[in-house]
Amino acid sequence: MELYGHPFSSYTWKAQIALHAAGLDYRLKTLDPGHPDNAAFVARHGGPFGKFPVLDDSGTVVFEATSIIEHLAARHEQAAFLLPPARAAELRNLDRVFDNYVMNVMQIVVNEQLRAPDAPDTARQGEARELLRKAYAWLEPRAGALGLGPVTLVECAAAPSLFYADWVEEIGDDCPELKALRTRLNALPEMRACIDAAYPYRGYFPLGAPNRD
Ligand SMILES: N[C@@H](CCC(=O)N[C@@H](CS)C(=O)NCC(=O)O)C(=O)O
Known part of the structure; x- marks a missing residue:
């Protein structure tokens, strides 16, 4: 599976927590200036406004974090406990x-x-x-x-x-x-992995990230 998103994005975390909790392997396809192909994919598949996260599960493409979790729960037995x-x-x-x-x-x-x-x-x-x-x-x-x-x-x-x-x-x-x-x-642990991966981006929080968490 491939998840299009960003390590500092709250809605990406939402999908990642579900993937981590279910123990499902995925590759994070990061939305950043170095990966214009990822941005193009999200523009095409991320709903009316081209938003992320977007999941590509062997060709089944799902946008909206809630819908991604619903998809995982319905299609992957090991994720059924999510819903x-x-x-x-x-x-x-x-x-x-x-x-x-x-x-x-x-x-x-x-x-x-x-x-x-x-x-x-x-x-x-x-x-x-x-x-x-x-x-x-x-x-x-x-x-x-x-x-x-x-x-x-x-x-x-x-x-x-x-x-x-x-x-x-x-x-x-x-x-x-x-x-x-x-x-x-x-x-x-599912959440901690997201928090830790986002540390390098904290400086970008527009209101200033507090010195905690
Ligand atoms: N309702 C969407 C919201 C997704 C959303 O707001 N994503 C933000 C990142 S956290 C985004 O795509 N921002 C870039 C943009 O709006 O162009 C969901 O639940 O997935």
């Missing part, structure tokens, strides 16, 4: 929460910083930070039940979104269960 049918609706629902209300909201702040590094729209960033705090409060009573058993679609979504969201808007002391969940997820 057990009896819990599928509940897991898909929480996956949507982490993508739509944590990861994508965190990206509003990051993208605004990239758009105007010297004069970002701080009001827009402040609104997004407020939404993150709202998401944290919603997740707090639910966090204690996550990240305890085998990795599922939800842990794949939760780990990278909480990792980077916390860099943008630190999870407060009013959300101890969510903080503990983030710590548990960061300690997963």
